[in-house]
Amino acid sequence: MKGPMKKGYLLLLLHAHLPFVRHPEYQNFMEEDWLFEAITETYIPLIRMMERFEHDRLNYSLTMTISPPLAAMLVDPLLQERYIKRLNGLIELSGKEVVRTKGQPDFRALAEMYHESYKQSLNLYKNQYRCNLIQAFRKFQDQGRLDIITCGATHGFLPNMETVPASARAQIAIACDQYERLFGRPPSGIWLPECGFQPGIDRLLNENGIKYFFLDAHGILHGTPRPKYGVYAPVYCPSGVAAFGRDLDSSKQVWSAEEGYPGDYDYREFYRDVGFDLPLDIVKPYLHGEGIRANLGIKYYRITGKGDHKEIYAPKQAMTKAKNHAHHFVKYRERHAERLYDCLGGRVPVIVSPYDAELFGHWWYEGPKFLEYVIRTVAEESDVLQLTTAKEYLKAHRTNQLVTPSFSSWGYMGYSEVWLDGSNDWVYRHVHQASARMTELAERFSHASGMIDRILRQAARELLLAESSDWAFIMKMGTTVDYAKKRVIEHIQNFTRIYEGIQNNSLDLEWLLKIENKNNLFSDVDWRVYAEK
């Protein structure tokens, strides 16, 4: 670490993840919009932010998960092609909006803003990075500024795999394998899906060369023996892997319903979108299929207040707010660091502030700007705080306490109940069975090549996709429940059909080709990792 001694480190972490949603069997598919919206509203704005940092030669540190299913989607040619189509649609629509709002200067200025921004996005996406955003993130990592960490292969919630350890092992090993292919080096850190940990998982991380991971606060606080520095210093697990604890105040300050920033009246209103507000004939060409109303991303209003009355969005005013909020956030982290510094007896505390990346930009339009101001303020102005990554921190502080962290997650109430309740518990008997069968196949065909190898690769993909914690989460939250259920059922059925096909020595190859083409992530997946012996 260079420069004068600071009183605290700030470790900002963005967890970027979306479930694998890819439906080549349809011309367009609504759930694919999750990805397209996140690219336009979150990933591209973050890349632009880091490009500005690069241009200004800013000395910053940022950590980011790119989950394996998200990475797989970002490099997928079909989804890339569809994203360009979607973006071209938005360029066209915003262009029409510029014309339509001719007599309304305020609206017209916004329409022009969107139009310009979409055109820039297209240029960045298509020309600058050749449709491959992984290359963009990799560039910032190679510059030594961004620490990209991995996640479970399909974001499977590991504690629920206690009776099928091969599945937990595969979630880690397959993720590391994909990471190395995409980023040209093995990952040194991981964000455990949903921060789900139980003692022993650290061993799996160690076996795969992972050096550090992150836990919710109580995972550290309730560890054995008692962690001397609470969540403000990492601990070494018995396997030697370091665990960092989440600072709860950091999230509360950003997201709390009462004190959180995104609800400020000057910020853009999420719920007023032209997809719902404008006459159907204007927006229909940009909506799905039969013209079902949906968000398109062009929004003209600000939150304004609690009622239905909404004023027009004023970008400058909103940006000033974002800057003020960033200063407020940094000031509180500084105060906290100073208090901790005294309390920890001179040990420099590390404040770990992790967030779901997609909430910056997609939900909170000004979020990326807020983040940029936070990073710039700490990097350029703070006498108290220093930005860091886990890698940098561990390099500077090699001596840490040996603690076995406690079972924990960052879900509601801190354990497994989000992913294990009456709405989703039926999933586990089937997923566990498929996992045991995958182990059986991996052991039986350990020397397989050719067709059997190809079939087993698809079997592993189907099992992995069924394991995504996203499906259980959606069932629990009651949002797109039918879709989530169908996904679990589809992958379990595909797996079972492969398994039985192998048993009966008969498998419909045309069908196999179809699902290979559809569920195509991890092309070279090593299914042998499922073998126990």
Place this chain on the structure above:
Amino acid sequence: MTSEQGKRKAASRKEKEKIKKTVSKASQTSSVPDIELKKKPQTAGKTIFLDQSQTGASEASSPTSSGMIKKEGLSAQKSSVPQSASLENLAFSYNQTKLVLIVRDPVWAYSYWDFSGETWDQMMMLLRARPGVLRTVLRVYDITGIDWKGNNANHYYDFEILLDAKNWYLQLNHPDREWIADLGLIDPESNLYVIARSNRIHTPRDRPSTVIDESWMTDNYEEIYRLSGGYNRGESSLDVIRSKKLRSMWEQNISSPEFLKRTPKSPS
């Protein structure tokens, strides 16, 4: 029995009756407020295994048979999964006798079970031989710190269950303990006929450890715990807020109708 315990017991009885009436519910819970009354040393009655392979001390058995059994073979049972058309496309049973425990939080565990056709027939034989006498239970053993030999638990609790439910939530009430369970039938002489034995689990700690490393001691741990948010964990849990945001993010994207109209067909 104190009046408080009496009330709890009555409540528990009501709860159980309620559960019996809602057999088709997605999953069942056993909240056992009078758990201390049921706590027993492992001495009374014999433990008899229906299937000798189930005696394994630590692991649920996994017979190699893997085919699915047809639904009509187990017509006496009801599925515990929500009765939706599409879920029926998954196997009703995998024709394996097993009992699985999954930790949910410091005080609750989840269990699910499945039977092979053979086990089912044996159970039916027993039940027919002594109609109306046998009770189905999950016997949960506290085996904290024990090298489990199958009969040396610290103590155990019996949770009366409905076999048809195929899954049950168990309120174990004790964080930081180790558990193993038997699914079985109990006769009036307190003999337990074991159908399946579970895996071993450890309920998480819900408070700071009492173990302190001498070389990492501090005199103000409570303050550090407080500054770390240890006391307001629940209220500042990210997920409450995060889920609201995700909800709004996703509720806009109702599933493509073409997809929903399509019901996957059974692989057979």
